[in-house]
Amino acid sequence: xxxxxxxxxxxxxxxxxxxxxxxxxxxxxxxxxxxxxxxxxxxxxxxxxxxxxxxxxxxxxxxxxxxxxxxxxxxxxxxxxxxxxxxxxxxxxxxxxxxxxxxxxxxxxxxxxxxxxxxxxxxxxxxxxxxxxxxxxxxxxxxxxxxxxxxxxxxxxxxxxxxxxxxxxxxxxxxxxxxxxxxxxxxxxxxxxxxxxxxxxxxxxxxxxxxxxxxxxxxxxxxxxxxxxxxxxxxxxxxxxxxxxxxxxxxxxxxxxxxxxxxxxxxxxxxxxxxxxxxxxxxxxxxxxxxxxxxxxxxxxxxxxxxxxxxxxxxxxxxxxxxxxxxxxxxxxxxxxxxxxxxxxxxxxxxxxxxxxxxxxxx
Amino acid sequence: xxxxxxxxxxxxxxxxxxxxxxxxxxxxxxxxxxxxxxxxxxxxxxxxxxxxxxxxxxxxxxxxxxxxxxxxxxxxxxxxxxxxxxxxxxxxxxxxxxxxxxxxxxxxxxxxxxxxxxxxxxxxxxxxxxxxxxxxxxxxxxxxxxxxxxxxxxxxxxxxxxxxxxxxxxxxxxxxxxxxxxxxxxxxxxxxxxxxxxxxxxxxxxxxxxxxxxxxxxxxxxxxxxxxxxxxxxxxxxxxxxxxxxxxxxxxxxxxxxxxxxxxxxxxxxxxxxxxxxxxxxxxxxxxxxxxxxxxxxxxxxxxxxxxxxxxxxxxxxxxxxxxxxxxxxxxxxxxxxxxxxxxxxxxxxxxxxxxxxxxxxx
Numbered sequence: 063x064x065x066x067x068x069x070x071x072x073x074x075x076x077x078x079x080x081x082x083x084x085x086x087x088x089x090x091x092x093x094x095x096x097x098x099x100x101x102x103x104x105x106x107x108x109x110x111x112x113x114x115x116x117x118x119x120x121x122x123x124x125x126x127x128x129x130x131x132x133x134x135x136x137x138x139x140x141x142x143x144x145x146x147x148x149x150x151x152x153x154x155x156x157x158x159x160x161x162x163x164x165x166x167x168x169x170x171x172x173x174x175x176x177x178x179x180x181x182x183x184x185x186x187x188x189x190x191x192x193x194x195x196x197x198x199x200x201x202x203x204x205x206x207x208x209x210x211x212x213x214x215x216x217x218x219x220x221x222x223x224x225x226x227x228x229x230x231x232x233x234x235x236x237x238x239x240x241x242x243x244x245x246x247x248x249x250x251x252x253x254x255x256x257x258x259x260x261x262x263x264x265x266x267x268x269x270x271x272x273x274x275x276x277x278x279x280x281x282x283x284x285x286x287x288x289x290x291x292x293x294x295x296x297x298x299x300x301x302x303x304x305x306x307x308x309x310x311x312x313x314x315x316x317x318x319x320x321x322x323x324x325x326x327x328x329x330x331x332x333x334x335x336x337x338x339x340x341x342x343x344x345x346x347x348x349x350x351x352x353x354x355x356x357x358x359x360x361x362x363x364x365x366x367x368x369x370x371x372x373x374x375x376x377x378x379x380x381x382x383x384x385x386x387x388x389x390x391x392x393x394x395x396x397x398x399x400x401x402x403x404x405x406x407x408x409x410x411x412x413x414x415x416x417x418x419x420x421x422x423x424x425x
Numbered sequence: 426x427x428x429x430x431x432x433x434x435x436x437x438x439x440x441x442x443x444x445x446x447x448x449x450x451x452x453x454x455x456x457x458x459x460x461x462x463x464x465x466x467x468x469x470x471x472x473x474x475x476x477x478x479x480x481x482x483x484x485x486x487x488x489x490x491x492x493x494x495x496x497x498x499x500x501x502x503x504x505x506x507x508x509x510x511x512x513x514x515x516x517x518x519x520x521x522x523x524x525x526x527x528x529x530x531x532x533x534x535x536x537x538x539x540x541x542x543x544x545x546x547x548x549x550x551x552x553x554x555x556x557x558x559x560x561x562x563x564x565x566x567x568x569x570x571x572x573x574x575x576x577x578x579x580x581x582x583x584x585x586x587x588x589x590x591x592x593x594x595x596x597x598x599x600x601x602x603x604x605x606x607x608x609x610x611x612x613x614x615x616x617x618x619x620x621x622x623x624x625x626x627x628x629x630x631x632x633x634x635x636x637x638x639x640x641x642x643x644x645x646x647x648x649x650x651x652x653x654x655x656x657x658x659x660x661x662x663x664x665x666x667x668x669x670x671x672x673x674x675x676x677x678x679x680x681x682x683x684x685x686x687x688x689x690x691x692x693x694x695x696x697x698x699x700x701x702x703x704x705x706x707x708x709x710x711x712x713x714x715x716x717x718x719x720x721x722x723x724x725x726x727x728x729x730x731x732x733x734x735x736x737x738x739x740x741x742x743x744x745x746x747x748x749x750x751x752x753x754x755x756x757x758x759x760x761x762x763x764x765x766x767x768x769x770x771x772x773x774x775x776x777x778x779x780x781x782x783x784x785x786x787x788x
Contacts, residue, residue, distance in 0.1 A: 228591035
């Protein structure tokens with residue numbers, strides 16, 4: 063299959079993509095640093111990656127997303143080899159009995175903004191510019207692919223020791239349950255190839271352009287440093303985001319439970335927000351922001367934290383007392399705002415007794 | 426493949442086999458009643474089962490054991506459909522890319538003394554007279570097959586909802602870990618096909634004749650009822666077992682933990698054993714018997730409980746205050762007495778700070 067290449071991604075581009083991935087990671091999704099190193103090594107070894115628009119896919123093309131799964135806190139400690147992702151990808155190809163035509167990104171936020179580049183480089187296959195979330199989310203069934211009837215299985219899950227599982231489940235919630243139990247047993251992280259789909263399904267379900275967006279976000283942030291312009295304003299402008307808080311971290315409560323990093327952080331306001339507080343809840347990702355006890359933004363809309371000075375994204379993992387941060391909020395991809403999308407990733411799914419109100423409230 | 430049939434097993438034979446399976450179940454292995462019903466239904470639907478000697482297998486035959494996995498307490502509550510076992514068997518055949526020639530029993534004790542009859546009946550394939558334990562054991566790596574280098578994987582695990590997993594692991598202990606985590610998530614029980622092996626490997630590793638033994642044990646117990654002879658003496662004679670206690674259940678401590686039924690029971694002595702106590706520890710199966718604080722018998726040797734009056738086997742699940750019981754002990758298959766066998770199923774594996782001494786001590 064030949065298809066029009068949107069752009070060619072070289073090893074050095076991964077620096078920018080990882081920064082952009084951390085911004086879309088909304089505090090979770092794992093530290094993109096690990097995935098960046100894996101992707102850079104793969105590109106140096108096998109050559110650059112061809113990024114293609116989803117429209118370039120043939121209707122009957124076979125497209126497969128790849129991901130790393132686990133608690134971000136564990137994924138950063140337990141470096142994968144890189145080969146496991148290719149193992150999962152090739153094993154799924156064998157299960158499907160057919161050559162895969164293109165690689166897809168399951169989650170453009172966090173570490174998984176970069177992991178698909180490992181497989182695209184090693185396989186020589188094109189990588190679709192887009193993903194299945196437009197952000198990061200903690201569970202496997204939280205993919206826009208599923209909103210269009212794509213099954214997460216057959217799925218292959220591999221660990222760093224050489225163990226692998228092929229899953230076939232009755233629905234995507236069961237895929238998550240069984241894969242999560244295996245991932246916990248495998249030591250807290252695993253690598254997977256899942257949601258095999260046709261080009262036609264990809265065109266319906268992919269959140270488009272998110273890998274290019276990651277690259278542009280990283281480039282923009284880098285350029286503000288040279289130009290000495292306001293990084294936060296530049297990032298907010300690109301994302302269509304607004305500042306919901308500016309303050310210092312007062313306390314962080316973080317636990318690793320059932321394969322997830324769960325907890326909350328509290329910030330005390332500075333400047334315009336002096337005397338105010340912000341509470342951020344997370345399950346890997348930031349799910350809800352409450353300012354002075356009032357909800358400001360909830361999942362599926364995006365909440366992301368930047369270092370006030372540098373504009374660098376800050377993950378929930380790296381939150382610590384005294385950090386000075388700016389909180390941004392911005393609207394999610396419209397696919398998440400459908401009743402099916404809200405059922406899958408809205409506040410009630412995560413145990414909050416509140417309906418979803420699109421950000422900005424009354425906006 | 427045509428092979429000499431040892432005997433043909435009809436639906437009514439399953440009554441006896443299930444009783445024998447409960448005796449070899451050493452208190453665990455799940456209630457054979459459930460497996461018996463499944464097997465009887467399969468035989469009535471598809472015809473009788475051809476039991477064959479392991480020597481009748483061609484060296485290059487493909488032989489596959491099938492099992493039910495889970496906490497016995499759950500397996501009895503959560504009746505499988507029967508089809509799941511065939512699903513696992515056929516899916517493993519697909520993974521192996523080759524027709525299976527014969528069915529094997531993974532565990533002749535408890536429910537799994539009867540589950541292979543379901544697959545043998547439904548597939549029309551011969552069933553090997555023997556198993557991989559000569560008793561029941563709680564974990565998947567505890568098979569004599571593994572002592573001869575047979576890998577538990579590729580293995581297929583199915584649940585009653587339609588979910589399935591294909592496992593490929595680096596060793597049999599990892600198979601157990603990952604399959605156990607999945608089984609717990611699946612609701613506490615699952616059905617599987619595993620340890621695919623050649624006829625040559627089966628001849629080296631199978632504990633021979635255990636299904637015929639189950640049948641004979643059940644027949645003998647039934648015949649003592651008509652003849653009004655001593656059932657306990659008849660069973661003990663067939664097993665080469667001796668009576669280690671006779672008493673009433675005083676207390677039972679039983680929990681379902683991590684997919685296992687764990688705990689212990691205490692018996693107060695009667696008749697010859699008046700004034701004495703017996704403590705039995707179990708993890709699904711009875712693992713250790715202590716009389717008046719002294720160890721009398723430990724795994725891998727077998728400890729089994731019979732109702733004093735009827736000689737009917739009693740599982741750890743059904744132990745309750747006041748039951749009058751006889752405890753038997755008898756030696757395990759010699760394969761378990763090798764250093765590799767003891768490492769896999771000896772008392773130290775189960776957390777006891779004692780070496781294995783073959784039963785009877787000093788005998």
